[in-house]
Amino acid sequence: MKRTSMVEYFHGETFIISSVLQIGDSREITSRSRVLAVQRQYELFFGSEGEGIFPTFTMPIPKLQANRNRISVQTLHQSPIISVRSIRVLAASTSAVVHIGSTSTVNAEARIKHIRQLAPNFSASSMKNTQTPTPIVKDEK
């Protein structure tokens, strides 16, 4: 048996990018997020680039396999409720889950890769200049 969650006041401001607000019990939660963040010195994007080539997104992440048969878990709920006066969540994003209620299995994974690309003539001395060098735009096709 699972306990009952009681929340008197809840306020969630923003829920974006596949994030979930779940009120009530659930059985299984599986959430995945993959982020490829490319920051360039100049506003430039070539379209579909770098998808599915980085090991960050493909390598298997080893899972901790606790042998539950060897451990006998006994849970006694002396009080059948979990009570919270108020919750304020400013934001949930990128496959995050805000869950009021009980669940059984949670399986979540986040894979993030950041890339920063600077212009070749962008040296420490040129950083002092407020004037940025003209962008080198290569032919897209």
Added chain:
Amino acid sequence: MNYTVINRDVHVGDIHVIAVTSSAIFLIGDADVINIASAFDTPPESLIIGPFVPLIQRGEQ
């Protein structure tokens, strides 16, 4: 191994969360198993100083 958990009264006051993100979970309740993994990559090679060429595309490796 024997493991006993006794859940007594839980009364929480005010919770203020700024952000829950990247497959994270904020749970008010019970759970049996929680398995969460994260791979975050910003190695030195991620800083590219050079001409603005597209990143390698699929099949061009």
